[in-house]
Amino acid sequence: MxxxxxxxxxxxxxxxxxxxxxxxxxxxxxxxxxxxxxxxxxxxxxxxxxxxxxxxxxxxxxxxxxxxxxxxxxxxxxxxxxxxxxxxxxxxxxxxxxxxxxxxxxxxxxxxxxxxxxxxxxxxxxxxxxxxxxxxxxxxxxxxxxxxxxxxxxxxxxxxxxxxxxxxxxxDMEAMRWHKLLVNCALNALSAISQSTYGALLEVPALKTWLGELIRECVEVARACGIEVGATLEHDVLELMQAMAHQRSSTAQDLARGRPTEIDEFNGFLMQKGREHGVLTPINTTLYTLIKALETPSA
Missing domain, CATH: 3.40.50.720 (NAD(P)-binding Rossmann-like Domain)
Structure with a gap:
């Protein structure tokens, strides 16, 4: 082939x-x-x-x-x-x-x-x-x-x-695709804004509480779109952070190199779907806005 x-x-x-x-x-x-x-x-x-x-x-x-x-x-x-x-x-x-x-x-x-x-x-x-x-x-x-x-x-x-x-x-490939999307929404922007590895983020005392709120927001949007992503999402995110403790997200790497990110496909997509279905997405909106600000070249 x-x-x-x-x-x-x-x-x-x-x-x-x-x-x-x-x-x-x-x-x-x-x-x-x-x-x-x-x-x-x-x-x-x-x-x-x-x-x-x-x-x-x-x-x-x-x-x-x-x-x-x-x-x-x-x-x-x-x-x-x-x-x-x-x-x-x-x-x-x-x-x-x-x-x-x-x-x-x-x-x-x-x-x-x-x-x-x-x-x-x-x-x-x-x-x-x-x-x-x-x-x-x-x-x-x-x-x-x-x-x-x-x-x-x-x-x-x-x-x-x-x-x-x-x-x-x-x-059920659609559910798997949504699962990965929500993992990206949970991790990519946070690693990028802080330019931190996943392991460093795990050391932040308030992280788990904040992450739980973000994931619940993401799951609510997914459900409004007719997708059940399963009850293990938060556990999966934390497990991934531990397994990739020395890594930074692809969004973090894009920002560090001065390249456009894929944030529109992550938190931006969740924002859009939230608006379509009447689901508020304040955490996703904040993350999206901050990444867009960081993407903007300095004057």
Whole structure:
């Protein structure tokens, strides 16, 4: 299977690298600074146990390789999804499946609307990865993709699961997507505003009480939208913070690098749904407003 990764940042390079290591044909489409390094030296993956190079992998800044794809991993940021959809719509053959690896709930739907002749599947990413330098992925834990149970019959499922990617299938994918959304709403902005790791946040005495209030607000919006996310959400959030104690959120990393965040897909989305269903969202609104203020360049 010829896999093309569109938007090959940390997530795309990591999962593309795993596929290439398993012997599959992979082309990474990314920024020139990464592509040039990968073309020259291969993709480097750094872990706690050491480093390794994936040399049998292609990289490009152009889009022409999309024409020969038999699977696309769309790994752009959510804000770039409409542009990605235009690229795919102009070049991708009909019936080629697209996996949407973005955060939030809107990206896969927007891709489906733009690509009526292609199956589009949302995939939830559970992997702590970052780009330490051009062409170098730092992997700190996890290599799991959560997929709709119906993907089991798709040819790409065996390709993924045979490539050291831990694939988990869920009958109620919508509930899983909401669960991850609410976890992101609970953690991303808080880590970003304070520029703190999750472990440091756990040391704040008032955190658990405040976090409980935020999660209850999120759950109320989800229920108004007809989604039951389960009673373990608060426990899951705290467990994740402990497991990733040395990590900062993706939103924190975006702010630190002066890049736009995905806050519109997190707390901004909860605000919007709250307004639609008459649910007040004061904590989400505060977090959203603060991140937007921090995104604004100083005069």
């Amino acid at each position: 010829n896999t093309v990764v569109l938007g090959a940042g940390a997530v795309g390079c990591f999962f593309g690298g795993l596929l290439a290591e398993a012997g599959h044909s992979v082309t990474l489409i990314g920024r020139a600074v990464h592509v040039e390094r990968i073309q020259a030296e291969g993709l480097r993956i750094e872990t706690a146990s050491g480093r390794r190079w994936v040399r049998d992998i292609a990289a490009s800044t152009g889009l022409e390789c999309l024409k020969g794809a038999s699977l696309v991993l769309c790994c752009t940021k959510s804000a770039q999804i409409d542009e990605a959809a235009q690229f795919l719509g102009a070049r991708l053959n009909a019936h080629v499946p697209v996996l949407s690896l973005q955060n939030g709930l809107t990206s896969a739907e927007r891709l489906r609307k733009a690509l009526p002749n292609n199956p589009v599947w949302p995939a939830l990413v559970y992997a702590a990865v970052g780009m330490n330098e051009p062409g170098v992925v730092a992997h700190r834990g996890g290599q799991r993709l959560c997929l709709d149970a119906r993907c089991r019959i798709e040819p790409f499922f065996n390709v993924l699961s045979d490539s050291a990617i831990e694939c988990q299938l869920y009958a």
